[in-house]
Amino acid sequence: MTRKLIILTEGHSNPSTGKTACSVIRYRGEEVVAVLDSTQAGKTAQELFCVGGDIPIVRSVQEAPSANTLLIGIAPTGGKIPAAWRAVILSALSQGLDIVSGLHDFLTDDAQFVAAAAEAGCTLTDVRKNDHRDVARRQGLRPDCLRIHTVGNDCSIGKMVVSIEVAAGLRSRSHDAKFVATGQTGIMVEGDGCPIDCVVADFVSGAAEKLVLQNQEHEILLVEGQGSLAHPSYSAVTLGLLHGCLPHALILCYEAGREMVHGVGHVRIPPLARILQAYETMARLMRPCDVIGIAMNSRTLTPDAAEQERERIRKEFGLPVCDVFRHGADDLVEAVLKFQAETDWQGE
Amino acid sequence: MTRKLIILTEGHSNPSTGKTACSVIRYRGEEVVAVLDSTQAGKTAQELFCVGGDIPIVRSVQEAPSANTLLIGIAPTGGKIPAAWRAVILSALSQGLDIVSGLHDFLTDDAQFVAAAAEAGCTLTDVRKNDHRDVARRQGLRPDCLRIHTVGNDCSIGKMVVSIEVAAGLRSRSHDAKFVATGQTGIMVEGDGCPIDCVVADFVSGAAEKLVLQNQEHEILLVEGQGSLAHPSYSAVTLGLLHGCLPHALILCYEAGREMVHGVGHVRIPPLARILQAYETMARLMRPCDVIGIAMNSRTLTPDAAEQERERIRKEFGLPVCDVFRHGADDLVEAVLKFQAETDWQGE
Numbered sequence: 001m002t003r004k005l006i007i008l009t010e011g012h013s014n015p016s017t018g019k020t021a022c023s024v025i026r027y028r029g030e031e032v033v034a035v036l037d038s039t040q041a042g043k044t045a046q047e048l049f050c051v052g053g054d055i056p057i058v059r060s061v062q063e064a065p066s067a068n069t070l071l072i073g074i075a076p077t078g079g080k081i082p083a084a085w086r087a088v089i090l091s092a093l094s095q096g097l098d099i100v101s102g103l104h105d106f107l108t109d110d111a112q113f114v115a116a117a118a119e120a121g122c123t124l125t126d127v128r129k130n131d132h133r134d135v136a137r138r139q140g141l142r143p144d145c146l147r148i149h150t151v152g153n154d155c156s157i158g159k160m161v162v163s164i165e166v167a168a169g170l171r172s173r174s175h176d177a178k179f180v181a182t183g184q185t186g187i188m189v190e191g192d193g194c195p196i197d198c199v200v201a202d203f204v205s206g207a208a209e210k211l212v213l214q215n216q217e218h219e220i221l222l223v224e225g226q227g228s229l230a231h232p233s234y235s236a237v238t239l240g241l242l243h244g245c246l247p248h249a250l251i252l253c254y255e256a257g258r259e260m261v262h263g264v265g266h267v268r269i270p271p272l273a274r275i276l277q278a279y280e281t282m283a284r285l286m287r288p289c290d291v292i293g294i295a296m297n298s299r300t301l302t303p304d305a306a307e308q309e310r311e312r313i314r315k316e317f318g319l320p321v322c323d324v325f326r327h328g329a330d331d332l333v334e335a336v337l338k339f340q341a342e343t344d345w346q347g348e
Numbered sequence: 349m350t351r352k353l354i355i356l357t358e359g360h361s362n363p364s365t366g367k368t369a370c371s372v373i374r375y376r377g378e379e380v381v382a383v384l385d386s387t388q389a390g391k392t393a394q395e396l397f398c399v400g401g402d403i404p405i406v407r408s409v410q411e412a413p414s415a416n417t418l419l420i421g422i423a424p425t426g427g428k429i430p431a432a433w434r435a436v437i438l439s440a441l442s443q444g445l446d447i448v449s450g451l452h453d454f455l456t457d458d459a460q461f462v463a464a465a466a467e468a469g470c471t472l473t474d475v476r477k478n479d480h481r482d483v484a485r486r487q488g489l490r491p492d493c494l495r496i497h498t499v500g501n502d503c504s505i506g507k508m509v510v511s512i513e514v515a516a517g518l519r520s521r522s523h524d525a526k527f528v529a530t531g532q533t534g535i536m537v538e539g540d541g542c543p544i545d546c547v548v549a550d551f552v553s554g555a556a557e558k559l560v561l562q563n564q565e566h567e568i569l570l571v572e573g574q575g576s577l578a579h580p581s582y583s584a585v586t587l588g589l590l591h592g593c594l595p596h597a598l599i600l601c602y603e604a605g606r607e608m609v610h611g612v613g614h615v616r617i618p619p620l621a622r623i624l625q626a627y628e629t630m631a632r633l634m635r636p637c638d639v640i641g642i643a644m645n646s647r648t649l650t651p652d653a654a655e656q657e658r659e660r661i662r663k664e665f666g667l668p669v670c671d672v673f674r675h676g677a678d679d680l681v682e683a684v685l686k687f688q689a690e691t692d693w694q695g696e
Binding site for chain 1: 546591633
């Protein structure tokens, strides 16, 4: 049965707090029949998410009768299910919809949801649920599979999008590149991957290593980064993933103009040069590794300001810089191919 | 009821793979009535663990009739319960003993153990079990509580012991110092703490921050480090803890002569100077932080070689260096007090 999605974003229909919705609409738009947000009913996805054309925003599940799956489309700090959404989820179940969630609070651990799903004959899918219990062993890595990892100066700045777009750009040039999803949204988009931030701490690098081992039949892997080494809450996830996927090279993602840490608004983000140095220092504890390009997220800038920013960063770091939405991913695709062709990167 | 411990270390009665046993004997020796290892029965704890005097090594639970609690005394890679031990645990339960475990495989998730404990009226305690679900917020930290964190160049090199000994040394000089346990052995010794390596990755820093918030009525905290920033399997735990407990200063622990990573024996440990730099780089992304002393574990060295090594490291780093067992912890205690008195460390 083809999935027909209605995406729940009640009160969060914007590209920032509704980033899961936004990416599913962007990369799985053909499956999306509606977005559920009673505060915005009557508008279109394009108006609220800047993507999705005339996919309608609706008030209730009943207004999208063709939907067979409710997908929870937000990723709040801490990953908890907003209390007000319980009724919506239960109502969707009673109308026969399957539920897909990427939150830390598992639907399948909730007795009321489990009972309602059983009664309605529906499925509950917790994308983040996992039972990884293997430590990283640093064995079996293919020496000729190129591992590129996107890292960032904060959460929610576009590491997933950059990974997807660079992988797509490489494929369009006839390279066998695979986007390796490490977060709930990436997994919803790609159909496979590992929810790294929900793995027990001792096994984070092991789970990342396993992802590489499972995908290394490809020529080039684009491993989605998580969080930031400079994030007070999530740096454990970032480093475990960095050391587990053992990249040959990094693409550093940042948002122009963002000064304070996402979710910890009183903490300042360190300068980009310090962050770049931190990533190289930590990656190189394991193997040689360079930042080979910078992905700029310039969503808050005017076109002129974006070009000035791009030039400034190019000059400061001497690296290719682009905003994959504004400029396309070509500069980063070429940086990857140049690294692949001209650098002595092979070996574990 | 007073705990009377029999510690299970079957086949692992040595200070390395039996490190949990070793530390419980060292710091909770008055509670230990026997060590269970059928391969070493008849010997004493002193002979096998270099601590514990004439605590006997016995063949079976029956040989220690005063014991009322079986404590699992090893911490293997991955934390799994060795298959052969199931029978021992079940037998202990049938004889009315409570069980305490620090493994990742929870006794309380095992239907057979749960049923056997219920039938015998015994308790199962999983020291690592937790449901931490709070992210770090960087709020509420007392500006005048000094946070010292022990970090290391590898696993199993004595970070816990150094934390305990420095805290004890500070208390003996009338300072209100608290050892803050972050691993299963430390928790068994101290009676409180948080099993950081078993927290879900997104919440590691939050759990560490909570530990600080719960203990900051003390003047000085000695927060036990975990793993190493250079460990291919466990660096996520290390960084999440470092950023969550937000130390003012670090004590760097290392084992003299250890060249290869614990548990990943084909991977070389980076030079100590690089490791020190990595810790300072990462800690300073959050706040000013220096390594103020070095704890040398010289267990494999002769007395002469240990003194040469101490002098070499002192000279290379210009810092106080000692082996807390060989020299006592005074040099590190004084380094902490000097930092407290002479440095402008107060503030978040």
